[in-house]
Amino acid sequence: MKTIADIAVAAGVSKSTVSRVLNHRPGVNPQARARIQAIIDESHFTANMAAKNLKARHSDMVGVIVPLMTSKSVASFIHGMSAELESQHIQMLLMNTGMSTEKASDYVKILNSKGVDGMIVLVAGYDQQLIETLGGSQSPVVVVGQDLSMHQIPSVFYDDYRCGYMAGQQLLEQGCKRLLFLGISPMDVALGRQRRRGFEDALSMAGVQCHYVSDCVLFAESGMEKTRQVLAQGYIPDGIFGVTDRIAAGAAKAMTQAGIIPGQQVAIIGVGDDELCELLTPPLASVHYDHSEVGRQAAQVLFEAITGRTTERYAHIHQGHFHWRASCQLSES
Amino acid sequence: MKTIADIAVAAGVSKSTVSRVLNHRPGVNPQARARIQAIIDESHFTANMAAKNLKARHSDMVGVIVPLMTSKSVASFIHGMSAELESQHIQMLLMNTGMSTEKASDYVKILNSKGVDGMIVLVAGYDQQLIETLGGSQSPVVVVGQDLSMHQIPSVFYDDYRCGYMAGQQLLEQGCKRLLFLGISPMDVALGRQRRRGFEDALSMAGVQCHYVSDCVLFAESGMEKTRQVLAQGYIPDGIFGVTDRIAAGAAKAMTQAGIIPGQQVAIIGVGDDELCELLTPPLASVHYDHSEVGRQAAQVLFEAITGRTTERYAHIHQGHFHWRASCQLSES
DNA sequence: TTGTACGCGTTATCAT
DNA sequence: ATGATAACGCGTACAA
Numbered sequence: 001m002k003t004i005a006d007i008a009v010a011a012g013v014s015k016s017t018v019s020r021v022l023n024h025r026p027g028v029n030p031q032a033r034a035r036i037q038a039i040i041d042e043s044h045f046t047a048n049m050a051a052k053n054l055k056a057r058h059s060d061m062v063g064v065i066v067p068l069m070t071s072k073s074v075a076s077f078i079h080g081m082s083a084e085l086e087s088q089h090i091q092m093l094l095m096n097t098g099m100s101t102e103k104a105s106d107y108v109k110i111l112n113s114k115g116v117d118g119m120i121v122l123v124a125g126y127d128q129q130l131i132e133t134l135g136g137s138q139s140p141v142v143v144v145g146q147d148l149s150m151h152q153i154p155s156v157f158y159d160d161y162r163c164g165y166m167a168g169q170q171l172l173e174q175g176c177k178r179l180l181f182l183g184i185s186p187m188d189v190a191l192g193r194q195r196r197r198g199f200e201d202a203l204s205m206a207g208v209q210c211h212y213v214s215d216c217v218l219f220a221e222s223g224m225e226k227t228r229q230v231l232a233q234g235y236i237p238d239g240i241f242g243v244t245d246r247i248a249a250g251a252a253k254a255m256t257q258a259g260i261i262p263g264q265q266v267a268i269i270g271v272g273d274d275e276l277c278e279l280l281t282p283p284l285a286s287v288h289y290d291h292s293e294v295g296r297q298a299a300q301v302l303f304e305a306i307t308g309r310t311t312e313r314y315a316h317i318h319q320g321h322f323h324w325r326a327s328c329q330l331s332e333s
Numbered sequence: 334m335k336t337i338a339d340i341a342v343a344a345g346v347s348k349s350t351v352s353r354v355l356n357h358r359p360g361v362n363p364q365a366r367a368r369i370q371a372i373i374d375e376s377h378f379t380a381n382m383a384a385k386n387l388k389a390r391h392s393d394m395v396g397v398i399v400p401l402m403t404s405k406s407v408a409s410f411i412h413g414m415s416a417e418l419e420s421q422h423i424q425m426l427l428m429n430t431g432m433s434t435e436k437a438s439d440y441v442k443i444l445n446s447k448g449v450d451g452m453i454v455l456v457a458g459y460d461q462q463l464i465e466t467l468g469g470s471q472s473p474v475v476v477v478g479q480d481l482s483m484h485q486i487p488s489v490f491y492d493d494y495r496c497g498y499m500a501g502q503q504l505l506e507q508g509c510k511r512l513l514f515l516g517i518s519p520m521d522v523a524l525g526r527q528r529r530r531g532f533e534d535a536l537s538m539a540g541v542q543c544h545y546v547s548d549c550v551l552f553a554e555s556g557m558e559k560t561r562q563v564l565a566q567g568y569i570p571d572g573i574f575g576v577t578d579r580i581a582a583g584a585a586k587a588m589t590q591a592g593i594i595p596g597q598q599v600a601i602i603g604v605g606d607d608e609l610c611e612l613l614t615p616p617l618a619s620v621h622y623d624h625s626e627v628g629r630q631a632a633q634v635l636f637e638a639i640t641g642r643t644t645e646r647y648a649h650i651h652q653g654h655f656h657w658r659a660s661c662q663l664s665e666s
Numbered sequence: 667t668t669g670t671a672c673g674c675g676t677t678a679t680c681a682t
Numbered sequence: 683a684t685g686a687t688a689a690c691g692c693g694t695a696c697a698a
Contacts, residue, residue, distance in 0.1 A: 001390075001471070003690095003691055003692085004691070004692065004693095005691075005692095013668075013669085014668065014669045014670075015669090015670095015691090015692080015693090016668070016669060016670080016693080016694080017667085017668060017669080019692070019693060019694085020668090020693095022692095022693095023693080027667060027668085028667070028668085029667060029668085032667085032668090044469065044471075046442065046445050046446040046471070047446055047691085047692075048387070048446075048448060048690090048691050048692070049446055049447045049448050050383050050384075050386035050387040050392065050448055050690085050691080050692095051383075051387050051674090051690070051691035051692040051693090052691080052692060052693080053383040053674095053692095054381070054383040054384050054387050054673095054674050054675065054676090054690090054691080054692075055673080055674055055691085055692055055693050055694090056674090056692090056693080057334075057674075059383065061426070064427075068412075069408045069409070069411050069412040069415065070405070070408050070409050070412050071408070072403070072405070072408075074408075075402045075403050075404070075405075075407075075408045076402070076403050078402050078427075078429075079401075079402040079403050079429065082402070082427070082428070082429045083429075083431075086428075086429070091426055091428065091443070091447065092426065092427050092428070093394070093424055093425070093426055093427075094397075094411075094415070094425050094426075094427040095415070095419075095424065095425070096411075096412065096415045096416075096419070098416075109379060110424070112379050113379035113380055113381070113382050114382045114424065115381060115382055115383050136377065138334065138377075138379070219608075220608060220611070220612060246608070249612045250612075252612075253611075253612060256614075275552075275553060275579070275609075276608075276609045276612060278553070278586075279553060279582045279583075279585075279586060279609060279612075279613060280612060280613065280614070281589075281613070281614035336674090336675055336676085337675070337676070338675075346684075346685085347684065347685045347686075348675090348676080348677090348685085348686095349677085349678090349684070349685060349686080349687095350683085350684060350685075352676070352677060352678090353683095353684090355676095356677085360683060360684080361683070361684085362683060362684085365683085365684090380675085380676075381674090381675050381676070383674085383675080383676095384674070384675035384676040384677090384690090385675080385676060385677080386676095386690095387674090387675080387676075387690050387691065387692090388675085388676050388677050388678085388689080388690050389676085389677080389690090390690075
């Protein structure tokens with residue numbers, strides 16, 4: 001591993017001069033500059049970032065903590081974010097919690113010690129511990145997916161209440177009378193609680209009945225299983241809202257297998273507008289969110305926090321819109 | 334930002350002692366150790382990794398370069414890999430090329446300057462330039478998805494030839510007579526060339542006709558569009574092999590829309606065994622690969638390279654197996 | 667224009 | 683058991 005000292009002796013100059021060339025600073029004899037540059041190139045020299053960072057006291061890296069990689073929405077979020085980071089020549093240190101909030105706390109500490117310039121945390125379910133860790137972070141933090149603005153933590157999140165409300169409205173408009181809500185744990189405030197609240201409120205005036213399930217997990221398998229259980233209990237819904245596309249897709253599958261046809265005898269809505277929605281039969285109606293855009297926005301909010309432009313604004317809400325597809329109808333054929 | 338020097342004065346000891354406590358080294362008075370540890374804890378001290386790395390000459394980070402995030406297989410690959418890396422307390426610096434091979438080359442250099450201990454590169458399509466860059470990397474490189482072992486680059490890749498061969502065999506067994514191959518650019522040796530070769534060879538004895546398309550891209554939309562074009566030309570296949578699930582799913586959709594029913598009038602096979610296979614109607618037969626396992630393996634191969642255990646073995650092939658589902662049959666009903 | 671000398675925070679060596 | 687000191691590789695005042 002070469003150092004600038006090596007280059008310096010090879011070129012017969014001092015380290016300072018090499019450093020100046022490396023960083024394109026003025027004050028170097030053009031010929032000397034060319035000569036030194038040539039030596040740098042041919043010797044495959046690359047500056048040691050650890051030393052650079054130690055001196056500069058920043059790392060040009062941001063940490064990203066996600067709960068799960070194997071999800072399309074997380075993937076496109078990262079995609080959008082990485083594009084934005086790349087434009088600022090910032091690298092991304094990625095960590096995967098596997099849905100564990102304790103691990104998330106650990107990672108925040110590790111990232112801090114790594115000296116990241118900031119971090120973006122996708123949070124799915126939080127507790128007091130995590131909030132404290134996030135609040136106590138040395139480097140700026142932006143959370144995504146939950147609203148933690150009341151703790152003075154910049155948050156980019158989705159209009160989950162409105163999402164649930166829209167879904168409820170849509171199902172009512174289709175004339176559904178016996179609804180099924182497939183949600184996840186209330187530990188997840190956004191998906192678990194807000195979407196349910198919105199859904200409940202949409203229904204509150206209408207006086208239709210609804211069966212609530214709140215212990216799905218984020219896999220299609222789960223939506224399928226829970227739906228089967230509900231059917232086995234003798235509750236036959238004619239309208240289903242799954243808080244994610246995969247849960248909704250699982251429910252659709254279960255209904256189909258039970259001989260109740262989605263888009264005819266039961267209306268179904270998911271959330272996420274995943275690519276698979278279009279491929280299903282019938283295509284799955286869904287609330288669309290531009291996760292890639294959210295990723296960009298999160299990166300931008302983080303930049304503001306890093307560069308210290310004091311932002312009064314902690315809450316950055318992201319609107320979704322309903323994408324109608326054939327799964328969301330009832331026909332008496 | 335606190336340093337061990339700060340802790341040292343606060344505890345009334347020297348930096349050395351603090352360092353010893355920090356690294357759980359022997360040779361410290363138990364009482365002193367406890368006292369110092371207490372101060373460390375309460376002052377939210379975290380060691381500066383840049384300084385640590387500078388001294389230790391390694392970063393506990395590996396770089397990961399992927400062509401695209403928004404793909405399930407890449408996501409689960411990263412998932413498996415991150416689990417393995419995590420177990421070794423190694424962090425992951427992730428970069429996204431957006432399918433550009435030049436960018437991949439740039440990233441290799443950036444990662445080297447970041448001082449990563451090694452890197453894992455998912456390559457989809459390569460040229461001479463990239464091979465040279467990979468070969469000239471300061472830190473060990475493992476490539477995934479293509480076989481570059483002939484260039485003395487450790488490679489973890491799939492049995493793509495056999496994959497194509499299996500798909501061809503299956504379609505022949507179903508009695509298909511007019512086949513359609515939906516592939517991608519031969520730039521991608523694995524998916525583009527090997528899968529096609531295997532497919533061709535499986536067909537070679539049988540004397541059935543086959544229409545080859547080799548310019549799909551990795552989206553469902555693409556498979557759908559190409560299939561429509563083929564149909565418009567008057568070629569009506571009764572067997573389709575799409576080199577990825579998404580391409581195959583798109584093809585299935587196009588066929589369905591044309592009134593030709595998959596699983597009855599046309600047999601269809603994809604590759605990847607994506608979660609969506611099970612959700613489609615009919616469920617999509619697919620060649621299954623455990624990407625998560627490949628991720629683990631890639632990480633392990635990299636560890637060996639990093640720790641210098643000289644491996645003679647550059648090629649690590651990964652076997653897939655055919656997962657039959659209802660899309661892969663023809664019935665005369 | 668160029669070189670010298672010091673500091674960034676940590677660990678390792680060698681004294682004490 | 684503890685402390686002083688010298689590296690690690692780079693940038694940068696400051697001196698020449």
